[in-house]
Amino acid sequence: xxxxxxxxxxxxxxxxxxxxxxxxxxxxxxxxxxxxxxxxxxxxxxxxxxxxxxxxxxxxxxxxxxxxxxxxxxxxxxxxxxxxxxxxxxxxxxxxxxxxxxxxxxxxx
Ligand code: HEC
Numbered sequence: 279x280x281x282x283x284x285x286x287x288x289x290x291x292x293x294x295x296x297x298x299x300x301x302x303x304x305x306x307x308x309x310x311x312x313x314x315x316x317x318x319x320x321x322x323x324x325x326x327x328x329x330x331x332x333x334x335x336x337x338x339x340x341x342x343x344x345x346x347x348x349x350x351x352x353x354x355x356x357x358x359x360x361x362x363x364x365x366x367x368x369x370x371x372x373x374x375x376x377x378x379x380x381x382x383x384x385x386x387x
Pocket of ligand 1 (some may be wrong): 312315317318319320330334336337338339341346349354358362363364365366368371376378382384
């Protein structure tokens with residue numbers, strides 16, 4: 279690789295590191311993980327996918343709601359890793375659940 283390429287790689291790594299250390303969890307990485315593993319049922323902004331809710335015959339909660347936002351990070355993590363009610367544990371999740379939890383909090387209205 280060229281020297282400039284290495285510099286870019288180093289810069290990118292530093293940026294990623296500083297994001298993690300500033301916020302603890304990485305909401306941006308969490309969003310990517312959410313888009314991949316949750317969006318199908320929970321919608322891009324936390325509003326349930328009506329077709330999926332109908333198919334599963336369940337009410338999918340609005341993730342931006344005070345009720346969901348009021349849950350502790352530990353509870354939210356548990357929903358993701360262990361499932362809850364009709365929601366199965368999310369096995370396809372990339373990265374730590376804490377990142378997704380951080381992203382969930384950005385949905386708060
Ligand atoms: C296959 C569809 C599906 C996928 C994929 C899915 N969920 Fe859910 N989720 C549900 C359903 C259905 C419920 C309601 C469960 C119930 O009340 O029986 C729910 C509930 C929740 C709740 C509220 C739990 C509570 O205590 O009220 C949260 C938070 C949540 N999901 C987050 C996520 C996150 C984050 C992901 C991705 C990592 C995800 N879900 C992936 C279907 C899904």
